[in-house]
Structure formats: structure tokens, C-alpha cells
Amino acid sequence: MSALVVGAARSGVALALHLTAQGEKVRVVDRKPAAELQSTLEQMPPSVDLRLGGYDASALEGVDVVYASPGVPWDSELLNEARAKGIRVSSEIDLFLKTCKGTVVGITGTNGKTTTTALTGVVLSAGDRPVIVGGNIGDTVLDRVDEITPGHWVVLELSSFQLESVERPKLHVGVILNITPDHLDRHKTIQRYIDLKARAIEDADYALLNGRDQVVRELAKRASGEVVWFDEHQPLPPMPLPGRHNMENALAAAAVGRIAGLSDDAIRGALVQRLQGDQSRRGPRGAERVPWRAGDPDRRRIRRRFRAARMGRGRAREHRGRDSHRGLR
Structure with a gap:
């Protein structure tokens, strides 16, 4: 070969x-x-x-x-x-998804993928199964595929570029956080971008979706597995950082933990330990510079961007920041 x-x-x-x-x-x-x-x-x-x-x-x-x-x-x-x-x-x-023996959680969305992927890895680590985190976050995972057993959890951050190259990804849990127009210079239309994001749930056993995002809510009918609305997860996980988008990231991670069979106490304990450590590194105010996210209060901005994208006016702004090691969304 x-x-x-x-x-x-x-x-x-x-x-x-x-x-x-x-x-x-x-x-x-x-x-x-x-x-x-x-x-x-x-x-x-x-x-x-x-x-x-x-x-x-x-x-x-x-x-x-x-x-x-x-x-x-x-x-x-x-x-x-x-x-x-x-x-x-x-x-x-x-190639990785075709050869991986572990239980895969794939996380996508326009914003928040890196944070949610990291938090999900922390939550699953509270259980008794080994966890590997990768994909569009940090290191590649293909070079670790031989060490992954059926007992592993594998948490992947998946960009639209990566999903484009996997026609039917088979995930145990597919997570879609939010969708706003992005990378239209490559994908050409907002519908193509939405279709690529939807691949994360079309063959997944669980489709973990954000019901607060109207575009994501409409994708529920494309899920073949059980639909779980992570924005409805209770109890609310700890989140010292302000902003609804930060809470949504924590909610998604907590909902994956629930699917994995972890107790609410275990989920909360894992998030508290991680977030307190993050907050101490940011300083007393817990401030973090992050790109604008779909969960921010100004929903009018989202509507304006979608109208422009659907009518073909202008090009959607590309976000650059923590959510990529290769600049991918």
C-alpha cells in the first residue's frame, strides 16, 4: 500500500x-x-x-x-x-475514528469547543476509565491510537474542516454547542457549514444539543440517537466565570458526565477542582480574554450575521483564538 x-x-x-x-x-x-x-x-x-x-x-x-x-x-x-x-x-x-477502539465523544460548534472539550475530559476523568483528549485541541490522537482500548474514553474537539473529511463519523456522544456563520470563505454557504456540524450527531448514540441556540435546536430532527438538551441539565454545575457561554460549556461537560453514568457529586467535584485552578491562574477577578461567543447576551448580532450569510451579503468574520491549534472551527 x-x-x-x-x-x-x-x-x-x-x-x-x-x-x-x-x-x-x-x-x-x-x-x-x-x-x-x-x-x-x-x-x-x-x-x-x-x-x-x-x-x-x-x-x-x-x-x-x-x-x-x-x-x-x-x-x-x-x-x-x-x-x-x-x-x-x-x-x-x-483514519483515527475508523481504527479507534475507545468510546468517542465528539464536540463541535462555532465557539467554546476547546473549553468544553477540556472540561469534558476533566469530568470523565472523575470516573474509573482512562481518558484521552485530542482532535483540534492540543496534540494529534492518531499517534496514540494503538494505546487506546475499549475501556478508554476519547474526547475529541472537531472543527468543521475535520468533519468535512469524515462523511459518517460514528460517535457515542456528539455535542453541538452553537452555530453562527464562520469559514464561509471555505464552505461557501451557511447551509454547508451547518450540514458539516450536523455530521457530529447524525450517527451518534447520543446527540447532546444546546436548545438555546435556534440553529442547533433545528438539528435535533437529524439525530439518529437519543437527543439530550444540555442547556436543561440539572443541577447547574459550578462556574465562577461570568457569561452564559461559560455556563453552557460547563453544562455540556456535565451532561456528558451524566451520560457516562457519573454521579452529580463526582461531576461537581471534578469541575470545582478544575475551575478553581483556572481561576487562580487568571487572577482574583477570574478574567479571561476570549473570542465573542454565541452565548453572549447580544443576540441581535447573531441574527444580523445569519441574515447576511443566508442572503449572501459579505463574508462572515473568522474567529481566531484559543479554539484552534490549526486555526480551525
């Missing part, structure tokens, strides 16, 4: 390491020159065929499968050429 990896950043390194360990021949291409990729190239297996500084369709010669990094547009010329040749196109997260 011969594989082409498009993109030589962290996702590409994880793919190259995993595939070569499986005995596959691996070619890695990237438009950036080697000088701009030194930190990741040092981690590449020595057997990899590197083609840097640009590529064309000749990169597909002798290739059986193509793996695209999240930053590579899913409709890029090279990927479309591969499809036209009958070559399967996949991704790091797609």
Missing part, C-alpha cells in the same frame, strides 16, 4: 509516523519549502518521500490512498484529481 499525505504539519507528521509503522510507503507533499517546516520535518520518518515547495498531479503516481491535512480544502484540485482517478481520499481524523 502506498499513501500520499498532503500537508507536512502536525497532522501530516502523525499520519506519516502511523502509516510507516503499518508498513506502508508514504509520500508527503507541501506547498511550503523545507525552510518553513523544519520543526515538523525533524519528526518525519526517514523513509518518507518528501516533496516540498509545491506539487501537482504527478504526486499521485503510484498512490493507493490520499490523506489530506485539515488545512487542505476538501475540494482542492489535487484531491479532486485523486477522486477522478478512483483514489480514495481520507484524513487523519477519519
Whole structure:
């Protein structure tokens, strides 16, 4: 088997390491020159065929499968050429979900994914099963797939770019926090963006949704599993930070804990310990600089952005901040 990896950043390194360990021949291409990729190239297996500084369709010669990094547009010329040749196109997260033996919780939304993913990992760690947290947050998870057993919880932050590369992700719990127009330069329409987010729940055993978000509420009919409205979760979890969006993040994490069979005391204890530690690092006021989120009080701003997106006026603003290690939403 011969594989082409498009993109030589962290996702590409994880793919190259995993595939070569499986005995596959691996070619890695990237438009950036080697000088701009030194930190990741040092981690590449020595057997990899590197083609840097640009590529064309000749990169597909002798290739059986193509793996695209999240930053590579899913409709890029090279990927479309591969499809036209009958070559399967996949991704790091797609390969991980196909090979992962653990119980997977996938968390998506326009804002709050990183915070909620981290809090969910903390909550599940209060139980007696090992927990691995990854995806769009922190390190890649493919390089840890061999250590994951059926006894593991795996909590993944999933961006729209990642969900685009997994047509039917099978998750135990799919969480959608909120949806506002984003990345329309890549996804073109707000409906396409919504459809990609919906993939997190369409085949999930549990669809954990925010009933306060009208767009998310409308997605409930697309869930194949049990729908749980995390905004209705009781008792309210501890949340020292102001803002409804912060409470919604904690509610989602607590609701996952409930699905996992944890007691309310265990959930509360885990969140208290984590949030008190976070608050002490922020200072006495607990202030944290975060991007504007859908849970903020100014709902009129959301409505204006949706009207503009649905009517095709302007481009939605892209948020940059804590919710990405690759700038993905």
C-alpha cells in the first residue's frame, strides 16, 4: 500500500509516523519549502518521500490512498484529481475514528469547543476509565491510537474542516454547542457549514444539543440517537466565570458526565477542582480574554450575521483564538 499525505504539519507528521509503522510507503507533499517546516520535518520518518515547495498531479503516481491535512480544502484540485482517478481520499481524523477502539465523544460548534472539550475530559476523568483528549485541541490522537482500548474514553474537539473529511463519523456522544456563520470563505454557504456540524450527531448514540441556540435546536430532527438538551441539565454545575457561554460549556461537560453514568457529586467535584485552578491562574477577578461567543447576551448580532450569510451579503468574520491549534472551527 502506498499513501500520499498532503500537508507536512502536525497532522501530516502523525499520519506519516502511523502509516510507516503499518508498513506502508508514504509520500508527503507541501506547498511550503523545507525552510518553513523544519520543526515538523525533524519528526518525519526517514523513509518518507518528501516533496516540498509545491506539487501537482504527478504526486499521485503510484498512490493507493490520499490523506489530506485539515488545512487542505476538501475540494482542492489535487484531491479532486485523486477522486477522478478512483483514489480514495481520507484524513487523519477519519483514519483515527475508523481504527479507534475507545468510546468517542465528539464536540463541535462555532465557539467554546476547546473549553468544553477540556472540561469534558476533566469530568470523565472523575470516573474509573482512562481518558484521552485530542482532535483540534492540543496534540494529534492518531499517534496514540494503538494505546487506546475499549475501556478508554476519547474526547475529541472537531472543527468543521475535520468533519468535512469524515462523511459518517460514528460517535457515542456528539455535542453541538452553537452555530453562527464562520469559514464561509471555505464552505461557501451557511447551509454547508451547518450540514458539516450536523455530521457530529447524525450517527451518534447520543446527540447532546444546546436548545438555546435556534440553529442547533433545528438539528435535533437529524439525530439518529437519543437527543439530550444540555442547556436543561440539572443541577447547574459550578462556574465562577461570568457569561452564559461559560455556563453552557460547563453544562455540556456535565451532561456528558451524566451520560457516562457519573454521579452529580463526582461531576461537581471534578469541575470545582478544575475551575478553581483556572481561576487562580487568571487572577482574583477570574478574567479571561476570549473570542465573542454565541452565548453572549447580544443576540441581535447573531441574527444580523445569519441574515447576511443566508442572503449572501459579505463574508462572515473568522474567529481566531484559543479554539484552534490549526486555526480551525
